[in-house]
Amino acid sequence: PSTVYLKDYLPPEFLIDQVMLWFDLDETETRVRSRLELRRNPAAQSRSPDLRLHGEQLELISLSLDGQPVAPAGYLQDDEGLTVRQVPDQFVLESEVRILPQQNTALEGLYKSGGLFCTQCEAEGFRKITWYLDRPDVMSRFTTTICADKQRYPVLLSNGNPSDTVELEDGRHRITWTDPFPKPAYLFALVAGDLRAIEDSHTTPSGREVTLRIYVEPENIDKCDHAMASLKRAMAWDEQQYGREYDLDIYMIVAVNDFNMGAMENKGLNIFNSKFVLASPATATDRDFQGIESVIAHEYFHNWTGNRITCRDWFQLSLKEGLTVFRDQEFSADMGSRGVKRIEDVRLLRAHQFAEDAGPMAHPVRPDSYMEINNFYTVTVYEKGAEVVRMQANLLGPEAFRGGTDLYFERFDGQAVTTDDFVQCMADAGQRDLGQFKRWYSQAGTPELTIQGVYDAAQQTYTLTVEQHCPATPGQPDKEPFLIPLAVGLLDDRGTDLALRLAGDSDPGPTTRMLEISEPRQQFVFEQVPVAPVPSLLRGFSAPVKVRFDYSNEQLMFLMAHDSDGFSRWDAAQTLAQRILLQLVDDPDSLVPEGFVQAFRQALQDSASDPALLAEVLTLPAESYLGDQMAEVDVEGIHRAREQLKTLLASELKTELLAVYRDNEVTGEYRPDADAIGRRSLRNLALGYLMQLEDQAIQALCIAQYRAGNNMTDVITALSLLADRDIPETAELLEGFYQQWRDDPLVLDKWFSLQAMSKRPDTLERVKGLLDHPAFSIANPNKVRSLIGAFCSGNPVRFHAADGAGYRFLSDRVLELDQLNPQVAARMVRLMTRWQRYDPARQRLMQTQLERILHTSGVSRDVYEIVSKSLE
Ligand code: BAL
Numbered sequence: 001p002s003t004v005y006l007k008d009y010l011p012p013e014f015l016i017d018q019v020m021l022w023f024d025l026d027e028t029e030t031r032v033r034s035r036l037e038l039r040r041n042p043a044a045q046s047r048s049p050d051l052r053l054h055g056e057q058l059e060l061i062s063l064s065l066d067g068q069p070v071a072p073a074g075y076l077q078d079d080e081g082l083t084v085r086q087v088p089d090q091f092v093l094e095s096e097v098r099i100l101p102q103q104n105t106a107l108e109g110l111y112k113s114g115g116l117f118c119t120q121c122e123a124e125g126f127r128k129i130t131w132y133l134d135r136p137d138v139m140s141r142f143t144t145t146i147c148a149d150k151q152r153y154p155v156l157l158s159n160g161n162p163s164d165t166v167e168l169e170d171g172r173h174r175i176t177w178t179d180p181f182p183k184p185a186y187l188f189a190l191v192a193g194d195l196r197a198i199e200d201s202h203t204t205p206s207g208r209e210v211t212l213r214i215y216v217e218p219e220n221i222d223k224c225d226h227a228m229a230s231l232k233r234a235m236a237w238d239e240q241q242y243g244r245e246y247d248l249d250i251y252m253i254v255a256v257n258d259f260n261m262g263a264m265e266n267k268g269l270n271i272f273n274s275k276f277v278l279a280s281p282a283t284a285t286d287r288d289f290q291g292i293e294s295v296i297a298h299e300y301f302h303n304w305t306g307n308r309i310t311c312r313d314w315f316q317l318s319l320k321e322g323l324t325v326f327r328d329q330e331f332s333a334d335m336g337s338r339g340v341k342r343i344e345d346v347r348l349l350r351a352h353q354f355a356e357d358a359g360p361m362a363h364p365v366r367p368d369s370y371m372e373i374n375n376f377y378t379v380t381v382y383e384k385g386a387e388v389v390r391m392q393a394n395l396l397g398p399e400a401f402r403g404g405t406d407l408y409f410e411r412f413d414g415q416a417v418t419t420d421d422f423v424q425c426m427a428d429a430g431q432r433d434l435g436q437f438k439r440w441y442s443q444a445g446t447p448e449l450t451i452q453g454v455y456d457a458a459q460q461t462y463t464l465t466v467e468q469h470c471p472a473t474p475g476q477p478d479k480e481p482f483l484i485p486l487a488v489g490l491l492d493d494r495g496t497d498l499a500l501r502l503a504g505d506s507d508p509g510p511t512t513r514m515l516e517i518s519e520p521r522q523q524f525v526f527e528q529v530p531v532a533p534v535p536s537l538l539r540g541f542s543a544p545v546k547v548r549f550d551y552s553n554e555q556l557m558f559l560m561a562h563d564s565d566g567f568s569r570w571d572a573a574q575t576l577a578q579r580i581l582l583q584l585v586d587d588p589d590s591l592v593p594e595g596f597v598q599a600f601r602q603a604l605q606d607s608a609s610d611p612a613l614l615a616e617v618l619t620l621p622a623e624s625y626l627g628d629q630m631a632e633v634d635v636e637g638i639h640r641a642r643e644q645l646k647t648l649l650a651s652e653l654k655t656e657l658l659a660v661y662r663d664n665e666v667t668g669e670y671r672p673d674a675d676a677i678g679r680r681s682l683r684n685l686a687l688g689y690l691m692q693l694e695d696q697a698i699q700a701l702c703i704a705q706y707r708a709g710n711n712m713t714d715v716i717t718a719l720s721l722l723a724d725r726d727i728p729e730t731a732e733l734l735e736g737f738y739q740q741w742r743d744d745p746l747v748l749d750k751w752f753s754l755q756a757m758s759k760r761p762d763t764l765e766r767v768k769g770l771l772d773h774p775a776f777s778i779a780n781p782n783k784v785r786s787l788i789g790a791f792c793s794g795n796p797v798r799f800h801a802a803d804g805a806g807y808r809f810l811s812d813r814v815l816e817l818d819q820l821n822p823q824v825a826a827r828m829v830r831l832m833t834r835w836q837r838y839d840p841a842r843q844r845l846m847q848t849q850l851e852r853i854l855h856t857s858g859v860s861r862d863v864y865e866i867v868s869k870s871l872e
């Protein structure tokens with residue numbers, strides 16, 4: 001496969017002013033007619049006599065130019081597109097093609113999900129629908145006519161506003177949708193099927209009455225209310241926080257079961273993985289409710305950050321994704337618990353993005369090359385991209401940041417632009433040079449800050465020396481220094497924040513200072529510091545970096561107890577727990593500091609703090625994250641140490657854990673609000689510790705919680721804890737759960753996952769057995785993620801079994817899946833690409849499987865790119 005480079009970008013030679021599309025949907029084949037109004041791009045830097053269009057898996061039926069059929073010598077079709085020879089400067093090109101959505105298992109382009117027709121065009125799926133300039137900098141006005149059997153497909157949807165339906169004599173019907181906003185083809189969408197909708201409305205500040213509709217299959221009509229409420233909250237928030245309002249008369253969301261991603265922001269017609277729409281207290285967990293709120297908001301926010309202003313090319317993907325993730329993070333923070341949201345986001349970033357940055361697939365937020373763009377929908381582009389936007393907000397402050405986004409919307413509305421264009425708006429609004437800052441977009445890797453603090457009692461000064469270093473990443477051996485906002489505070493001996501006065505300040509400043517680190521080594525001298533302080537570093541996680549500071553255990557416990565910054569309290573607890581766990585990995589007999597148990601006890605007895613925050617503080621770092629902190633991952637040692645510490649905490653703190661379990665019961669009607677979610681999470685965390693004790697009374701409590709069935713959060717937590725153990729009732733409960741929920745695919749996803757993540761030694765054999773379960777289908781991405789993905793990523797000790805059975809299992813599945821759905825296969829194979837982190841025996845076992853995949857004939861470009869880069 002060939003590589004595409006950012007440096008080779010050229011503006012398109014042709015533009016498309018108008019597109020008209022006609023879809024004739026049928027059970028065996030679909031015909032797509034298109035009419036493109038093309039003209040040469042005055043800004044083009046090259047001029048070829050021919051027109052080159054993208055197109056894949058299209059069977060050409062007819063082709064005409066300005067109304068005249070194009071003779072066979074006038075065009076050339078190949079696997080990737082169509083060349084029309086010797087075209088004029090302005091013309092109309094009409095074509096008709098035949099496509100086979102029923103056979104489209106890659107779920108890209110037009111495909112069938114159950115009885116529905118639907119589309120997924122980002123990034124390059126539109127070329128599987130018709131010939132086109134399928135690149136985001138070609139923006140056009142689309143008119144789409146859909147014709148289908150009325151009984152099977154009573155609902156026919158596309159982008160924009162609808163005309164009246166026309167009834168046809170053969171049982172078919174037809175509708176035309178017109179989208180007045182120019183858009184790139186990746187935002188095109190079509191849906192046809194037997195759908196029901198719930199409807200609501202929203203009035204924008206300028207008085208536009210917008211109809212809101214969520215379409216689902218009939219049996220799910222009672223599970224849409226939370227999604228609708230989330231949409232309305234997101235619309236109001238974007239109006240308030242960013243001054244952005246919606247621009248069409250109708251906003252539609254459709255839930256489908258077969259979907260590669262979470263959701264897609266097609267103009268006016270979002271298509272969603274049903275996982276991020278459907279929820280009821282009986283079927284969805286708190287995390288599901290939160291996920292729906294955030295993904296609904298994310299796709300809605302894209303209407304401005306993505307659709308009205310889009311990406312010039314796919315290297316700029318983070319322009320829309322980083323910014324939109326930042327926006328959805330802030331929205332969720334405002335809707336729930338801000339401190340907890342930040343911790344969750346940082347936990348995810350550290351677990352996945354830091355790992356990506358440290359592995360063979362490390363790439364900058366703005367990559368400079370790719371083989372397959374679908375492989376770059378990554379935690380780096382999304383979540384690190386969001387951190388890069390957040391840092392600009394940290395450097396500018398809220399007012400100038402808002403000025404920067406206002407300027408961005410004003411300057412670039414209706415255009416396809418770059419991350420440099422975005423940063424320039426921030427630089428202009430903040431009236432500062434952000435040239436150095438832009439390295440965050442071009443340099444991969446996680447910077448490391450090594451910090452030392454020296455207190456001079458005679459001078460009453462405290463000096464922080466900060467050194468930055470960024471490890472090499474593939475293709476980038478040396479890095480230039482980053483501009484890093486480092487939020488710091490200093491605590492006095494009672495844990496109170498000191499007002500911070502830097503050398504040269506005339507007055508004492510605030511208690512948190514945003515230091516700007518721009519050099520390889522810098523010193524900051526704080527004056528009038530009355531006592532030796534404990535520094536609180538990287539408050540709020542002000543930059544996506546690692547901080548090394550030689551804290552004593554006592555200082556970490558002090559920060560855990562006193563830091564005014566919730567994130568830093570949690571971070572101190574994590575650092576300490578990590579330190580203790582890694583000692584236990586080295587030596588199971590090493591002593592756990594009594595102060596650590598005592599700090600946990602205090603947290604459990606702290607009835608004043610947010611329970612959700614306490615649950616985060618009391619959660620030990622994950623096994624995979626602990627592995628990332630070791631020179632060589634000790635799979636079994638980590639698992640043993642973590643179980644050992646959990647059991648120790650449970651036995652030392654049994655009374656307190658039982659009290660927390662008892663006191664945090666949430667009664668009354670289920671509500672997914674921050675308070676109730678926090679209490680459930682603390683209570684279920686306590687149950688998790690208690691279940692370590694293998695105590696029959698506690699197992700009975702867990703079974704009772706399961707049987708009470710109050711809400712899916714409590715039910716699934718209890719069942720997961722039971723599935724980890726050899727308890728006689730477990731098999732019966734698992735079977736009962738299946739029978740209860742056999743008709744609800746999303747609930748069954750949870751059932752597959754909890755079995756895949758079971759600590760039991762025979763889990764792989766069980767997972768293999770579940771592949772043949774009637775409810776499992778390798779063609780459905782949610783099922784693949786919940787069984788295969790959950791086992792390989794959520795169960796490190798079983799996946800990395802020393803005999804290599806887990807690796808063989810994954811590579812067998814990847815090869816099977818690659819025939820059907822390369823995008824999902826490439827996601828799965830990533831789980832084996834960090835082989836260099838393990839011992840030599842495991843390395844060889846993983847390499848063998850990766851080489852086997854690479855040398856299989858017909859392997860997709862998607863999988864090839866990941867595997868070949870991991871073996872370099
Ligand atoms: N644009 C792909 C799905 C999302 O990020 O919203």
Ligand code: ZN
Nearest residue numbers: 298302321324
């Ligand atoms: Zn997005």
